[in-house]
Amino acid sequence: MGIEFKYPLALFLLLPAFFFVYLYLKNGNKYKNREARIISAIRISVFILLIFALAIPQLNLPIKGEKVVFLVDRSASVNGTEAETLGWIEESVKHKGIKDEFAIASFAENIVIDQNLGNQSESLPEFNGAVNETETNIESGLQFASTLIPRDSSGRVVVFTDGNETAGNGAEAAKLLKNRGIELDYVQVNSKVEKDMALADLKVSPSLYEGEAASVSLSVNSNMNQSAQVRLYLNNKEILQEKVEVKEGKNEFSFSYEAQGSGLQVLKAEIEAEGDTFIENNALQATTNVKGKPKLLIVQSHESDQLQKALQSSGIELDTIVPEKLPTNLSGYLQYQSIIFNNVQATGITQKQMELIEQAVREFGVGFIMGGGEESFGLGGYFKTPIEKLLPVDMEIKGKEEMPSLGLMIVMDRSGSMDGQKLELAKEAAARSVELLREEDTLGFIAFDDQPWEIVETGPLKDKEAAVEKILSVTPGGGTEIFTSLEKAYAELEDLKLQRKHIILLTDGQSSGNGDYELIIENGKENNITLSTVAIGQDADRALLEDLAEQGSGRYYDVTDASVIPSILSRETVMATRTYIEDQPFFPLVQNYPEWTSLFTEGVPKMNAYIAVTAKPRAQVPILSEKEDPVLAQWQYGIGRTIAFTSDFTGGWSGDWARWGRWPDFINQLVTSTLPQYDSEPFRVSVSKGVEQATVHLESIANQSLPIEATVLSEDGSEVKTNAKLVAPGKYEVIVPEKEGMYFLSIKQANEHGEMISYQTGFAIPYSDEYLLEGTNLDLLKELATITNGKKLDNEADAFRPLQQRAYNQQEISIMLVSLAFILYFIEIAIRRFGFPASRKSKQVSKGEKLNQTANTQKGYSTISSNQNKLDAEEQKDNQVIKEKTVNKKKKIKENPITEEERADRMKRLLEAKKRRS
Structure with a gap:
């Protein structure tokens, strides 16, 4: 036990305290007074106690009992060791003291607490928490274990692991344990993996x-x-399967x-092998750039071979698919140099697929062409979608004052089953529809559950922002009752x-009531009201909704992916608002763009129709209609090139163009204008893994050190935040998070002439090192133990051995000192008021003696009276003797008189004595 002072400088106040007490004693020579000396001692004690209290003294009391945290590695590399570890802990707990406490936690990539710190007598029979076994993060495990030990206490962490950390830095965490006085012991765990x-x-x-031959x-x-x-896949298509004999150790195989x-x-x-333990380490990926014929993806809903025939002589390789089969990962688009949407509705394409196409164009230079038709551009529902974003035209058109007046009613399900993404997307879709309307148009919005709720009153759309705000404020409600709401909308x-009057009904459920739908729809037709319906999810009453749309002369949409709802409502609004189709035959106007004008040296064919759109500010418009609407617009989007052709490729709208002799040349020019324009292999690319991150190393073939822009996208199209830095002449590094998967890298660099060059490639981050076949990392375990003065444990009882650095509980005693000071202060007051007991006794003794003397005097009065005569005689005798002496003295003076000098000298001495006394 020891004592510490929180503010030791306060002890210097003892010096003036002693000085003041000294002055008190010196004043009036009080140090000779016993009572004053006692009061002074009490006062100096009070000063000492108060000054010690100001310094905040703390008693260091040793904490009894050990605190031990058992930290268990449960990552994939030590699978099968759980039972053995729990048995070791159970045996160790048998040797703990009464006041010893322990806790159990387990870790891999994350950490879970299995048993809280306490002095329980038994350990848990099995681990009860779930961990992500793909990584071993010893650092986070140690940090968590340290939080289980109270801050004012030391303790011990016993870690069970093979030491193969794949994330974090365990040594840094061990240093923190040392600073807190926590020891780290380890128990070596050996992997139970038999075959892998x-x-x-x-x-x-x-x-x-x-x-x-690759x-x-x-x-x-x-x-x-x-x-x-062994199997090899190219763009997810199997190209090779071969049986091989694998020997123990490292094997090398070559295929072509x-x-x-x-x-x-x-x-x-x-x-793939029989008895293999881990399937996670059985696959790897790589990328390659194949140079040869450009590859084009044609997306179209209806069978048509006009495009294929026009491109037959171009040497371009073609793939044709329907929208529903568009790839759902980025690599599915990067194998193509350009993509054509041939009269495709947005309602069949998910938001995610559109985003992947937009990223492929912007970051990797894939070209994009949209052709017109009744299901394209605004009529296809592309308003405010990623596809509209990459195109050189907006879906809205000029001349809105020429459009027919419109009344639009949106009837939206807000029942409890719509809660979540479906309701949010439905509200967003309705908001988009509002933006497509004019202020002169009429809008009404009804949200229903078991009854209709009029959110936006039917009337002219004077304030779009207010209407959108009301729509977005809709919250989920109760059941589903369709008929009453639909009847109200009509x-x-x-x-x-x-x-024009149009109703859009959107629901994901079945109505709880029935009604005469046919009657209200027929009455609506007499008033020029049409109805379209949208069924969301598997629980919707598809039969009813499809029948309602058919009776209401509208369209029925069966939605399995809620992300297409905005496109559906946009399309419905556009089709109800205006046709967008300009169907008066005309001769297009060709602008002065050399790559296009060369095709029209013999004249421009007549065109039947096109979809009206508006060119974006930076777009180039080589071909215009007579109304100066874009027929062909192009621009650079990111590093990709995109084209909007607002007529069609079938001849129905393009008219004489499809029979024109240079029609194939025109189609080829469309495609070649969008093909990527980038140099091949300007960089060497390699990847190295680090702690929680991977580094992409880029080396310039031309040894150039100009700045670069690097963009990294994952397989699902998510952008990875990163930045490229120059680390040496011609060498760059791009840091990315260490997450297994395929990544695509786009590099842009301006050359000496200011021209932008680009390069696209891919790289793979393989599976976690957790699945590598490695032994125990004893070097790391020994390092961790050495840092914290721990050791390897071979004996279970050693887990609760006494700590080398004991912990102490600090207890402040300032209050006790102040209390004692007050007690002494009151004692001093009592002494000064009533006196010290010993002094009072001496005074009483003196008083008694005086009383005794008085009594004796009274008793002796009689004796004195009897002897008075004798005393008088003796007194007369004494007086006579005195008189005789006086006479003799005077006689002597007369016989020997003093001289004047002696008298003056005597007087002088008397005056000097008087001065000294004064």
């Missing part, structure tokens, strides 16, 4: 030519002799395939004097 085979490396040339190298690590199947197609391609290798539009 892992792909260690996959190599393919980063650049190939079409038709080339070589693929594959490295396999194994701890067994086993036959295995014929490079086909062109563009950025993803190669994937897989290995009633609101019935008497309005408008050229």
Whole structure:
């Protein structure tokens, strides 16, 4: 036990305290007075106690009992060791003292607490928390374990692990434990993995030519002799399957395939063996750029071969799919040099697919062309979508005052089943529809559950912002009752004097009531009211909604992905608002753009129709209509090029153009204008893994050190936040999070002449090192123990051995000192008021003596009276003797008189004595 002072400088106040007490004693020589000395002692004690209290003294009391946290690694590399570890802990707990406490926590990539700190006598029978076993983060595990030990206490962490950390820095956490006086012991855990085979490396040339025999190298690590199947996939299509014999240790295999197609391609290798423990380490990916014929993706809903025929002589490789089969990952688009949407509705394409296409164009230079038709542009529902964003035209058109008047009613389900994404997207869709309307148009909005709720009263749309705000404020409600709300919507539009009236009904459920739908729809038709319906999800009454749309002369939409709802409502609003179709035959006007004017040296064919759009400010418009609407517009979007052709490719709208002799040349010019324009292989690319991050190393082939812009996208199209930095002449590094998967890299760099060049490639971050076949990392475990003065534990009882650095509980005693000072102060007051007991006794003794003397005097009065005569005689005798002496003295003076000098000298001495006394 010891004592510490929080403010030790306060002890210097003792010096003036002693000085003041000294002055008190010196004044009047009080140090000779016993009572004054006692009061002084009490006062100095009070001063000492108060000054010590100001210094905040703390008693260091040793904390009894050890606090131990058992930290268990439960990552994939130590699978199968849980029972053995729990048995070790159980045996260790048997040796703990009465006041010893322990806790159990487990970790991998994350941490869970299995048993809180306490002095329980038994450990848990099994782990009860779930961990992500793909990583081993010893650092976060140690940090968490330290929080279980109180801040004012020391303790011990016993970690069970193989030491193969794949995330974090355990040594840094160990230093923090040392600063807190926490010891770190370890118990070596050996992996129970018996059989495993892992792909260690996959190599393919980063650049190939079409038709080339591409070589693929594959490295396999194994701890067994086993036959295995190797499969290779190119853009998710299997191109090779072969049986191989794998030996224990490192194996190298080579395969080849014929490079086909062109563009950025993803190669994937897989290995499969019987009895293999981990499937996570059985696949790797790599990318390669194949140079050859450009590859074009044509997306169209209806069978049509006009485009294919027009492109037959171009040498371009073609793939044709329907919108519903568009790829759902980024690599599915990067294998193409350009994409054509041939009269495709947005309602069949999810928001995510549109975003992937937009990213492929912006960051990787893939071209994009949209052709017109009744299901394209604004009529297709592309208003405010990622596709509209990349196009050189807006879906809204000029001349809105020429459009027919419109009354639009949106009837939206707000029942409880719509809660979440469906309701949010439905509200967003309704808000988009409002933005497409004119202020002269009429809008009404009804949200219903078991009854209709009129959110926006039916009337002219004077304040769009207010209407949008009301729509977005809708919250989910109760049940579903459709008929009453639909009946109200028809009633609101019935008497309005408008050229077009349209209702959009959107629901994800079935109505709880029935009604005469046919009657209200027929009455609505007499008043020029049409009805379209949208069924969301599997629970919607599809039969009813499809029947309602058919009776109401509208359209029925069956929605499985809620993200298409905004496109549906946009399309419905556009089709109800205006046709957008300019169908008066005309001769287009060709502007002075050399690459296009050369096609029209013999004249411009007649065109039948097109969809009206508005060119964006930076767009180029080589071909215009007679109304100066864009027929063909183009621009640069990111590093990609896009074109909007507002007529069609079938001849129905394009008219004489489809029969024109240079029609194939025109189609080829559309495609070639959008093909990527970038240099090949300006950089060497390699990837290295670090702690919680990976580094992409770029080396300029031309050894240039000009600034670059790098964009990294994941397989699902999510942008990865990163930045590129120059680390050496011609060498760059791009840091990305270490997350397994395929990534695509787009690099832009301005050359000496200011021209922007671009390069696209891909790279893969392989599976976690957790699945590598490695032994125990004893070096790391020893380092951690050495930092904290811990050790390796071989004996279970050692977990609760006494700590080398004891912890103490600090207890402040200032209040006790102040209390004692007050007690002494009151004692001093009592002494000064009533006196010290010993002094009072001496006074009483003196008084008694006086009383005794008085008594004796009274008793002796009689004796004195009797002897008075004798005393008088003696007194007379004494007086006579005195008189005689006086006479003799005077006689002597007369006989020997003093001289004047002696008298003056005597007087002088008397005066000097008098002065000294004064």
